[in-house]
Amino acid sequence: MSFTVSRRGLLRCGTAALGSTMLTGCDQLFSGAAVRPLLDFGQLMSLRAQRLLLANQPLVREYALADISPGFPPNGTERPNGVAYFEFMLSQFERWKLTVDGMVRNKLSLSLDDIKKLPARTQITQHSCDEGWTAIGQWTGVPLANILAMAQLQPQARYIVFHCLDDMGDDDFYYESIDLFDAFHPQTILAYGMNGKALPVEHGAPLRLRVERQIGYKNAKYVTRIEAVDRLNMIGRGKGGFWEDRGYQWYAGL
Template sequence: MKENKIFTRRQAIATGLTAIGGLLLPGCSKPLPPTYGKILRMADLLTYTSQRALLPDQSLVKEYHYGDITSFPATGTTNPADNKLRSNSSEEYGRLQKDAFAKWHLSIEGQVARPGKYSIADIQKFPSRTQITRHTCEEGWTAIAQWTGLPLGHLLESVGILPSARFVNFYAYDGWKDSIDLFDAFHPQTILAYGMNGRSLAIPHGAPVRLRVETQVGYKSMKYLKRIVVTDEFSEMLTPGFSWYAGI
């Protein structure tokens, strides 16, 4: 059986700079966000095209020293197990929480050669990255914390993303869902964080694993991860009123 062709990290990043946006302004080489032309996503255009033009080489955001770490509120966070509406996901999260997430698995599927499920132990077998970065909340406050986790790009390389891949969709136990393009997915500081300030990730901060997208505003760093789907088409997943691309 012929093996599916897969992308290397370099090819995926190159795709992120060209085809992911899917559109170009007439007479201009700047890629456009996939939300271009949608009234509720007008802010995406400025931040997306600006960052892609000014930071083409996946420049790192500023990293701080341990002494710079600040208090870090978990505003707006609700333990999925305490969801009053109760869903299959919230009940499942409650069961996993009682067992200290020993049976938790992160599913990765879609446009990949080797879909699978990963436990905390599986994720921690990969080389980790630790970074001290500033979280900029859409509500106007900032905080600095140390995060430890698996660079998302390493996981994507392991499962083998296919040439048709364009976006990475995330689904959480609290019902939140969102996506990023491959360029941000392969950014060195985009990680699946399981540690915060030298300890295991706490429930209010998204245990057992959360996404950290350090190049964008805080709400893109989704908590309570359940499932990752690599896809070839952009899907309008985010709650109306939030920008799909919120670069900082």
């Protein structure tokens, strides 16, 4: 009897997913290497079409305080393992630092206080998981564009990679990446506050990414290092993110 909950589903969205992951013959036909180019073509069409729609960088709808959902399921990791994160927690993240490096002229090392002193943005937005659920929360943080302006990107930088503190097992740390189109969007922020309070541990304390035009897993939690790069194939398994390395779409605007 397969009433187990798949580890993958649990990890990414914190809710129960499917039972058995046994492949049937049909599944192999539909997920085999032969159809991969076709599926990749579909992804490319969605990326191109949505970028065309978003060419003038509209903002996602923002909601009022009264619209905040009473609950907000945490995506993925709810508390990173390991002594290092535990010590950060004990110190109220006083000893925690955000590193900004890679293809930048000024490498940065910022404490949480440094970040909180920068001009902040607060937004109440929807968060949608690829499993199909939606919650609404208020996020306070510093626009990523401001951090990147301080660090001064080198002209060849094309992607921003977010390295996280949560070890997903076997020293595979969570990471995510976005391109500059999303990185410089005004609602793309590094949030340290949620619903008027400090960002809770289960939502990625002390700092998480909000990339509002993409879905759940792109919004990396426990961000500790931001790296500007010109290509993604040198990081992790080369697909631009922890879930992307496991077959998920790099562009997740749908």
